[in-house]
Amino acid sequence: MLKLQHQIGRNTLLILIIVVLFLPFLPLLIWSFAQGWYFPQLIPQNWTLSHWAKIGSAASRVGEGLLNSLAIALITTAISLLLGLPAGRALGLMKFPGKTGLKLFLLAPIIVSPLATLMGMQFILIRLGLNGTLLGVVLVHLMPTLPYMTLVLASVFANFEVGYEIQARSLGASPLQVFSQITLPLIAPGVMVGALFAFLISWNEFLLTFFIGGGKVFTLPMVLFTLLQGGNNGLVAAVAITSIIPGLAFLAVASRSLENDAALGGLGNV
């Protein structure tokens, strides 16, 4: 009996937490369909699809922002993966002098504020012609994504059994075959989690794009930030909901991998 009460209490608390977590989405949803929703109306008197229609128009620049954000996030994730795989292998599998220091150095961009770096960099990026370009933005996005990717992959490699690779090699597999048929399947959950974090961070990034994009690289967070100064709540809400969708989709695909302790444990082992 006592145990049952305990369980009911626990579940009620849990439901309450989940409700609070979902709460900020409620006004977003209502506003995106509301027409002139003034205080103190609890629900709008008139509903409209006009905010959603505006998203499709070129003038709102939402389509442009979506494409830019997607391109930047995907390229950044791919490069992070390419650089993070060898780095993660070294940090996870091998012992060598200076390892702790090098790891801390790699993590610096996610612990120390990037503001000073950004202001310093702007000077040189303008001279290199990279300021205000997609490439420039991808480069700075690597600063926060690469540390996360390396951390996650290092942790996965720490639980990796090298014996499988040696076995495959001795049976005549080429290095490429070993990588694609042995290593990659074994570290797949880590690759998934690392890619998820890299994608979400880049997708989410405002400050770096703002500084280096110079107002020319218009990503979805930039669209949202600009609209927020305008005060059209309906359109803001519709754009906000739009910018949730890709992240949610990626999370849904990667949700199985998020249960992989080794991959996430990396973030608990800085």
Added chain:
Amino acid sequence: MSSILKSSPKTPFNLRGQAWLLRSYPYLLLLPALSVIALLFGGGLVLALLQSLGLLGVGGDGHLTLAAYQQALSHPEFLRALGLSLYTAIMATGLSVMGSIGLALLLRSTGRWASLACQITLPIPHLVGVVGILLLLTPSGLVSRILYAIGWIQSDQDFPLLVNDGANLGVLLHFLWKEIPFMTLILLAVLRGIDREYETQARVLGASPWQCFWHVTLPLMKPGILSASLIVFGFIFGSFEVPFLLGSTFPRTLPVLVYRTFTNVDLTQRPTAIALGLILSLCSTFMIMVYLWLTSDSPNSPNQNTKVRRS
């Protein structure tokens, strides 16, 4: 180590060459990632330092000067901005740590769907969270309307100021909403790696649930809690858009102050802005070192010899 040998299984290297390759192999693997970070992050910092010292860029005439630092430190808002940033980051991180430990323990024995529902804020961009909280908590927001409808307040003037307020409540709420699920996700992974046998043993030997938590579970979670709070503190201390949109208008947090100074129409303010930015980086580095020093294992700490098992 044997993984290293496989890179040259057939090549008849002389032994000396092979030993050299063996030793430098991990560094070679790290080189691409390290150079990117060194070039971008390190390079950016060096350039910032040169500009703040007047050796480079706008306003710099090539002569070493500390004028920018003098101006930064004597900026009328500097100390209050630093105080607000520290207060916000420490409060938000501290509360997130407590909330996420509780939530992780709660989710430990529930099903997959509950955990998944609690991860909902993970993929949500900060700006979207800001919009949601604005539409929820401003005096004309949804919560205010609900209170009006049930008769708790008579007009939107009666609703307490929760966003753009002096105590940065809106900012704190946003970060709790966003970071508790993030930390919980990490702590859940840590918890799953802990052998439950320790806790069972403690209970069998007569420890109360609280004693078991305080003396067994918490020390085992400690490394995970430390890492997660380090990441979260660093992020909140340096975050810009959330305090810019949700935070107090005076004083402003240090990153907002830096941004305002940098985008000032008066270009001679730039070195000051960069000096402020470098001071910001220095402060976060210093805070993190103090934190690591305070939380490092004392010789008689209980978890000295326990190793968290990850399998």
